[in-house]
Amino acid sequence: MTSVSAFPTIRKHLPITGDINFKTPLAYQATRGAARAVNTAQMALAEAYINGLEVPDSVVRSMIHTSMPLLFQHCPGLLAPYQWVLNETDHIAEGSRELMKVQYDRPQAMLNQMLGDWEVIYPKYSMGLWERGAVDLEESQKHMIDQVIERLEIKDGDNILDFGCGWGCVPNYILSKFPNVRFTGLNLSHEQCEYMRQKMQDPKSYLSSGRFTLCEGDLNEVQFEEKFDKILSIGVFCHVGNMTNAFQKLASLLKGGGRVFIHIITARIPNNMSSGFTHKYIFPHGRYWNYDAVPNHNRDLKTINRWYLNGSNYHKTLTDWLHRFDASQETVKHLDYGMDYAKFRRIWRFYLLLLGTIFESCEGEYNGNGQYLLVHT
Known part of the structure; x- marks a missing residue:
């Protein structure tokens, strides 16, 4: 009979199950092969859906709810379809120009409809916080930014850098709360x-207050003459391939005694994860760092606090985006998507449905959002 103490030794020889980081070379390669097979199966379903296969949403959700508990709990190594997902890559941002074209430079009218566009809350392409009782998407995004304010301990008069500021939603909302805060958006x-440039000309927008500076550029290349009291980054680190270099850059921009707040999609599994479908169609070179990745990169910045936000928050956000996306078809179908609209629509429907359901699986305990508060080491 095999003793319990011998089981970890045996598991390192077994492919597929358990932590891929401790596998023998043979078991590691077998696990990588199985991950490629899983990715091939997922891509076959995705491509069939994109090309017109009619699959009810309930069937797609059922398939995901059946497979994800097995993958999260027992076979996390199968969630990394490519070798680069598991390790840092050479550049801070991988495929950043391609990402802009594929994802963020889509027709603004379509994105406004899907994400919401209100007086203070501009389109915001990240999780809304629902667990504080938000009744709709707009309120959930306010609650999320209020939480950032609390955890970063923003004070009136702070000079803040928003690394990857999106459409300026977070700066605009925070500027509305603090009359002497200054923001730089990268x-x-x-x-x-x-x-944002249009908003900076709109007297009703807080981006026009003279306290917001916009910098169009890449963290790989940008230089600032001043250092910042606080730096925040919401969602961007899913597109960062090298945390070590990114943290070195952010540390160089931070005043002594300053703080950095990072909000990312994360997985509470031993390795990073990704998706062949999202890599091809939605987030080129995107990866979801495991929950321990940020604290484990502590050369220039160190984590002094962290929080896990249950995946139900992002599930509700993505579900709301899907409903809004579906409801807007008649008004957005004539816009220029660089491809046949029917194909674009099915790509994005599958994306919103897939990710929304994955965040819901396992009651949100494995795939959610991580928040991290960092200071100089």
Whole structure:
């Protein structure tokens, strides 16, 4: 009879199950092969759906709810379809120009309809916080930013850098709360920057207050003359391939005694994860870092606090986006998507349905959002 103490030794020889980081070379390669097979199966379903296969949403959700508990709990190594997902890559941001074209520079009218576009809450392409009792998407996004304010301990008069500021929603909302806060927004997306430039000319927008500076550029290349009291980054680190270099850059921009707040999609599994479908169609080179990745990169910045936000929050956000996306078809179908609209619609429906259901699986305890508060080491 095999003793319990001998089981971990045996498991390192077994492919597929358990932590891939501790496998023998043979078991590791077998696990990588199985991951490629899983990815091939997922891509076959995705491509069939994109090309017109009619599959009810309930069937897709049922398939995901059946498979994800097995993968999260027992076979996490199968959630990394490519070798680069598991390790840092050479550049801070991988495929950033391609990402802008595929994802963030889509027709603004379509994105406004899907994400919401209100007086203070501009389109925001990240999780809304629902667990505080939000009744709709707009309120959930306010609650999420209020939580950022609390955890980053933003004070009136702070000079803040928003690394990857999207359409300026977070700066605009925080500027509305603090009359003496200054913001610099860094963004590579030309279309998002154009949206903010229009707001900077709108007297009703807090981006026009003179306290917001927009920098269109890449963290790989950007230089600032000043250092910041606080730095926040919401959602961007899913597109960052090298945390070590990114943290070195952010540390160089942070004042002594300053703080960095990072909000990312994360997985409470031993390794990072990704999806062949999202890599091809939605987030080129996107990866979801495991929950321990940020604290484990502590050369220039160190984590002093962290929080896990249950995946139900992002599930509700993505579900709301899907409903809004479906409801807007008649008004957005004539816009220029660079491809046949029917194909674009099915790509994005599958994306919203797939991710929304994955966040819901296992009651949100494995795939959710991580928040991290960091300071200089």
